[in-house]
Amino acid sequence: MSDWIAANYDVLRGVHILAIIAWMAGLLYLPRLFAYHTGAAPGSELDVTFQTMEGKLLRIIMNPAMAVAWILGLTLLWHRYNLAGAAVFAQPWLIAKLAGVIFVTGWHHYLALARKAFARGENKKSQKFWRATNELPFLAAIVMVIAVTTEFGSR
Numbered sequence: 001m002s003d004w005i006a007a008n009y010d011v012l013r014g015v016h017i018l019a020i021i022a023w024m025a026g027l028l029y030l031p032r033l034f035a036y037h038t039g040a041a042p043g044s045e046l047d048v049t050f051q052t053m054e055g056k057l058l059r060i061i062m063n064p065a066m067a068v069a070w071i072l073g074l075t076l077l078w079h080r081y082n083l084a085g086a087a088v089f090a091q092p093w094l095i096a097k098l099a100g101v102i103f104v105t106g107w108h109h110y111l112a113l114a115r116k117a118f119a120r121g122e123n124k125k126s127q128k129f130w131r132a133t134n135e136l137p138f139l140a141a142i143v144m145v146i147a148v149t150t151e152f153g154s155r
């Protein structure tokens with residue numbers, strides 16, 4: 001298994017990046033839908049349309065993309081662990097990367113709960129909140145991508 005991962009590392013890394021693209025697209029788009037959704041009266045035709053769009057975005061794009069990103073990310077990490085041993089976890093770039101990963105995964109789950117609140121007609125957050133928080137995953141992505149491409153602090 002480890003040999004197979006090593007032989008296909010670059011392809012696995014490419015598919016990891018593709019999954020991240022789909023996941024990030026959803027993380028950036030869903031709060032935008034929420035921002036518009038706040039203006040729709042619960043039970044209205046517009047409300048139902050937004051509920052359908054949000055549900056499909058999470059179910060068809062975001063959840064599978066997150067799963068693939070995680071599975072392949074852990075596979076890449078396994079390979080780095082085989083090369084460098086446990087010391088890889090003390091590398092500043094990997095700590096920064098994993099902190100970003102924890103943040104975006106938590107944010108994904110927060111958005112999934114917010115979708116359920118919208119579906120029950122119980123959203124409490126303002127349009128301003130959804131607009132203001134919209135860019136958070138992108139800020140985390142900057143940290144994560146620069147961390148893996150530069151491997152800063154690497155010893």
Ligand code: HEM
Pocket residue numbers: 013016017020024069070072073074076077078080101104140141144145148149
């Ligand atoms: C979900 C959990 C994730 C894990 C466990 C993980 C882990 C990893 C690991 C170990 C590598 C290999 C570094 C290398 O050997 O080059 C990698 C590559 C990469 N990751 Fe992730 N990652 C995750 C999510 C993300 C996210 C959310 C982003 C961006 C928003 C991201 C962006 C990248 C990029 C751009 C590369 C390629 C770096 C390069 O080729 O130099 N990853 N990831």
